[in-house]
Amino acid sequence: MLLTVCYAYLTFTAASRAARxxxxxxxxxxxxxxxxxxxxxxxxxxxxxxxxxxxxxxxxxxxxxxxxxxxxxxxxxxxxxxxxxxxxxxxxxxxxxxxxxxxxxxxxxxxxxxxxxxxxxxxxxxxxREDDGKGDTCEELLxxxxxxxxxxxxxxxxxxxxxxxxxxxxxxxxxxxxxxxxxxxxxxxxxxxxxxxxxxxxxxxxxxxxxxxYARKLKSPGQNNSGDNDKDFGGSTFRLELPKLRRGSTEVEGQVLGGETPKVRSVQDSGQAEDGSVQGTEDTMSGEFDEQDSPEMLTKLQAKPPNILVYTGSKDTQTERSKFDQVKEVLEQCLGPDHYIIYRLKHDQVLSHPWADNTSLLVAVTQEELEDSVNQKLESFVEDGGRLLSFCSHFNMGLDVQPLPFLSAELGVHSMVYRPLQGSATELKVYVTGLCYTPRLRAHQGSTAFKVVGSMKSGNQPVILHAYAGYKGGRAILSQVHLEMSPTEDEVKGAEMFTQLKKSNPQRYQVLQDILTTLGMTCSRGTQTTLTPSHLLVVEDALQDAVVQAISSHLDERNVLRGNKVSLLFVDDSEVTPATPEELPVLIGGAAESFNCQVYQDNLKTRTLGQVVLYTEVIPTTMTVLDRLSSCVPEDTGLIAIAHRQTSGQGRGGNVWLSPLGCAMFTLHVRIPLQSELGHRLPFIQHIMSLAVVESVRTLPSYQDLDLRLKWPNDIYYGDSMKLGGVIVNSSIMGNNCCAFIGCGFNVSNSNPTICINDLVKQHNKLHDTDLPEFTTEELIARAVTTMEDLVQEFQDNGSDNFLQRYYSRWLHSEQKVHLSSEAGPQATILGLDDSGFLSVVKDGGEIVSVQPDGNTFDMLRNLITIKT
Structure with missing residues (x-):
């Protein structure tokens, strides 16, 4: 008995000493x-x-x-x-x-x-050491x-x-x-x-x-190949030349997990192994090569295949398949492009397939209880050096979970704080499961160490853990909040919950990317985008000859139309040269793959505006390409420059305007006679364009309840919380006209990381059991331009009264209390727009003040009008 106690004591002491x-x-x-x-x-x-x-x-x-x-x-x-x-x-x-x-x-x-x-x-x-045949057992154990x-x-x-x-x-x-x-x-x-x-x-x-x-070596056949680069090293020969040259590639070969896996062309020989593992295919270049001299280390130090597996539980219903699609989509938006292949790991494959050695990351996303064998398999994967991300699953590395004490029976959105291993903390709204990890969390459990990286703001309960498992560097991130869930998912009920999650969507992606980076994944860093030529598209065929003839008379010997910042080089299909920020090749007519001209034409109901389109797939900004062109075409010609993507979009005050795919981005040229109602009140132009965007959506039957609003001076908002777009106006006086170049951008279909108009359509369909079609950028650009022309004509005919009535019905500021210049500045009440189109406010003492839009901005969160920086 005493020996047993002593043995137990010594064992415990040794284990404690090893842990310390x-x-x-x-x-x-x-x-x-x-x-x-x-x-x-x-x-x-x-x-x-x-x-x-x-x-x-x-x-x-x-x-x-x-x-x-x-x-x-x-x-x-x-x-x-x-x-x-x-x-x-x-x-x-x-x-x-x-x-x-x-x-x-x-x-x-x-x-x-x-x-x-x-x-x-x-x-x-x-x-x-000498190989004497002794110690094999010890060596195998080690x-x-x-x-x-x-x-x-x-x-x-x-x-x-x-x-x-x-x-x-x-x-x-x-x-x-x-x-x-x-x-x-x-x-x-x-x-x-x-x-x-x-x-x-x-x-x-x-x-x-x-x-x-080695390629350089081939070019110098007379050069001595037996220099100092060869080193006889214990039977392994390492050379700076590669004796048998093979090119890299990425194809697909073999069956793994019931689907396709990437075939990797490497320095291995051609052929597929009997077990279905990934093998290489060889592509030799000309020359005499000795295969036996290739460096062995190059073939043995291989990284894991870029496979990410998603386990959604034991069932194979539409719910599980939809969950996989949801997780796959969010992973693809966070990870680097073309870096990983994402598969679904089915339940019957967890124990029967050798997936662990071919997996860079395993994602567990199921709220059903895990079978003991499945749980043990996942734990073994992590302890053997694997990386695992758990979204609200019952895989908890042996930890207990408990209900969040402040949560009612209705699950919902709550605030949490994420504290990354490096960097500052981030607060965001998340959809919770109602569970948290035990607050009395030990720093160690067995061979696993834990660190809390996410906790609820109100009670500091741990909801995201970073687990370090075993000697082999295994890691797991365990989450009891739904970071994988988009604000547009069916589980999100009501406009308030949707709005809260949408506001935190950028922070959600920031947290997801930090988690994936912590687990060793390569996340998106942006790629260099190549500029493309433009297409000059004329909506009305009868107008094309007059436009082309007018432009031709202003071209130089190279068919270049010189502009202040960007020159236009008119070419045919056989003469297209690469686009640069200073010179943009332009093809007259032709098909632009990413622009549906027919949809644009069907929705454009104007007499002048937007009839001639300069469309570019990728361009620095549309704001600089129309200045010279506008002076060449007939005065009754309406020009518009539209981009699929901008690399240097311009915002107000010199700010950069982000231009992701799915946004409507254009510059509209409008001529305003100076001796006219609008010519006397030119600051109204940006307000008219902003209202035109909102009305292009809300005047459609059944879309009137989409909460698109206007924020002074030039922003388009969802409700009073999230920006969807904006307007910028550059203008110059030419003769008796004001030539206004109205830049406009608003998000039509890009849900992430913030919000788009189609998100509002989806939310409306879900709440009201409707089936309203989503919009395209071509449709809304054409409708906005059409509404702009109608609003300008109404202003010219009837003055500002009718326009202001429509404008105030959409804006956010009626009788709003604000501070001027700083939070300690004078308090005032917003009255509206004055006769010149400036913001009119009355101070508490009764003095009425006009605030110009140029150089000022409105801080919605603090009800503060300040100088724009």
């Missing part, structure tokens, strides 16, 4: 990994009595100036292994290094390490407990020699797991190599592309 040691090392890694040269070393130290010592640079480090020495400070020491920090942080010159084939991020002087990522240099050698470098990092570059150099990318937690494995002699490298040191570093220079190196 692990946390101490992990905390040191988190403290120093991103700022210093954090090093793990093996071998007898050169000094034993001092914790701080000057050291010489490694063979891979850049030398420091003579006045500055590398200093090493010991943080932790165990037998011959130690953990240190080295200052200054070592830097590696990559000019003599070689990139791994297929590396997602070539290393150049301009390469930026992703936030939270660490560049880790490993120095490795082959162990000095191998079964080993931690693989390739599971926790991305290989970037290598350099042959003794020691062999390897540069990888990992994150702070991955470095912690690798460091623990190093200290415990459990770190596994390929080819039987052993790491003698690993250290976090910075880099300079550029690593070399192996394919390009």
């Amino acid at each position: 040691r692990k946390m101490k090392i992990l905390n040191l890694v988190r403290q120093y990994a991103l700022t210093s040269g954090l090093s793990f070393k093996s071998g007898k130290p050169e000094y034993l009595c001092h914790l701080t010592q000057e050291i010489s640079a490694s063979v891979f480090w850049e030398e420091t100036p003579a006045s500055q020495k590398y200093t090493e400070v010991v943080l932790w020491r165990e037998d011959d292994n130690r953990m240190t920090i080295i200052e200054p942080k070592p830097k590696v010159d990559l000019d003599e290094w070689t990139s791994f084939i297929g590396s997602a991020r070539p290393l150049t002087p301009t390469t930026r390490v992703r936030s939270g990522q660490v560049l880790l240099l490993l120095e490795a050698t082959l162990p000095d 191998l079964s407990q080993s931690v693989s470098l390739t599971r926790l990092s991305e290989p970037l570059a290598w350099r042959s020699g003794d020691p062999y150099g390897l540069l990888v990318s990992t994150d702070v937690e991955g470095l912690g797991a690798l460091g623990l494995a190093f200290m415990d002699s459990k770190l596994k490298l390929d080819d039987g190599m052993e790491a003698v040191q690993m250290i976090s570093v910075d880099t300079s220079g550029s690593s070399q592309d192996l394919l390009l190196l």
Whole structure:
């Protein structure tokens, strides 16, 4: 009995000591990994009595100036292994290094390490040992407990020699797991190599592309091939030339999970394995190559396939399929384009298919109780180094959940605070499940450590956890709030709930992208967009000849119409040249793939405005392309420039106007006689255009209840909370006319990350059980231009009274109390628009003041009119 008690005590003491040691090392890694040269070393130290010592640079480090020495400070020491920090942080010159084939991020002087990522240099050698046949059992046992470098990092570059150099990318937690494995002699490298040191570093220079190196070699057949680049290294030969050259590709081969998986052309030989695993296909270039000389490390350090699996539960009904589509859509909007393939992991595949080794991320999104076997499979996946994201599922890594105490029987929208591992906290509205993790959450449970990253604002109950599992760097994000749910989903009931979630939609995507990045995914960073030529489209065929003839008389010898900022180069199909910000090729007529001219024509009911369209797929801005063209065409010709996408859209006061796909974006040219009702009140032009956009929707039968409103001076709003669009006007005087170029942009069909008009249509259909069709950009642009012409004509015929009556019925500010200039400034009450089109307010003392739109803006949240900055 006494022996049993002693054994239990010793076991408990050893486990406690191991847990304290692990946390101490992990905390040191988190403290120093991103700022210093954090090093793990093996071998007898050169000094034993001092914790701080000057050291010489490694063979891979850049030398420091003579006045500055590398200093090493010991943080932790165990037998011959130690953990240190080295200052200054070592830097590696990559000019003599070689990139791994297929590396997602070539290393150049301009390469930026992703936030939270660490560049880790490993120095490795082959162990000095003789194969005497002894110790096989111990070696197999050690191998079964080993931690693989390739599971926790991305290989970037290598350099042959003794020691062999390897540069990888990992994150702070991955470095912690690798460091623990190093200290415990459990770190596994390929080819039987052993790491003698690993250290976090910075880099300079550029690593070399192996394919390009060999391509250059082919161009110099007379060059000596037996230089210093060959190194006989324990039976493995590493060369800077690639003896058998193969090109990369991305095709699809083999069946995995009942669907298609990407076929990867790599340095492997052609052919498909019998087990259906992904194999490569070889494409050789001309020349004599020796296949046996290819670097073995290039084929063995492979990253996981870019597969993301979504598990929706044990059923296979339309509900589960719709849930998969919902999650797939939100993931595709957050992740980098063309980076991942998203599959549904069906219930019968969880235990029967070998999916774990081919999965970069598993997403669990089911609220049904999980079978024990399924739960154990998911836990094993994470503990073996996998990454998992749980959206309100019962996969909780052994934790208990409990009801949120403040929640009524009706689930709904509540405020939460998300605190990322790096960066500032974000507050947002979320749809909750009604559950939270136990507030008495322990920092550790078994081999898993937890960190609260999301909690309810009112009671601080934990609802999003970051779990670190096992030695192998496994991670899981567990969420009890519906981050995957769009505000337009059926579960969202009522206009108030919809509005709250829509307001927080940008923050929801920000949180989702941070979570996915934390789990090692590559999220969207935007791509360079290529400018495209324009099409000159004339709605009425009878008008085309007159327009073309008028333009032709102003062209130079190159058929260029010179403009102030943008010149138009008129070409035919065979002469199209690349578009630039300064010169835009224009084709007369032709089909524009992304613009439905027929829909535009069917909805345009004008006499003049918008009859001649300059349509461009991608353009910096439509505001600069009509100035010269407007002076060439007949006065009764209405020009409009329309864009599918703008790269440098212009807002009021020089601000940038975001121009995502799905927005109506155009510049309308309007001539206003100076001696007219509107000519005497030109500031009204922007108000007329803003009202025209709102009326283009709300005057349609059955659409009158869509809550589109006007915010002074130039914004189009949903209710009083979310901006949908805006108007900007540039004008000049030409003779007896004012030439106004009215820039307008409003969101028709792009739901994310904010709101669009079609969201309001969907919400109306859901609340009122209707089936109203959604809008297209062509339809609403044409209707807005038509309404603009009608409103201008009404203003010219009847003055401002009728217009103001319609305008006030849509705007947000009647008798609103505001402060002028600052929150401590004088209080006033909004009266409306004065005779000139300026905002009229009356101060508390009775003084009436007019506020011009140029240079001022209205802060809805603070009821404040301030100078626009």
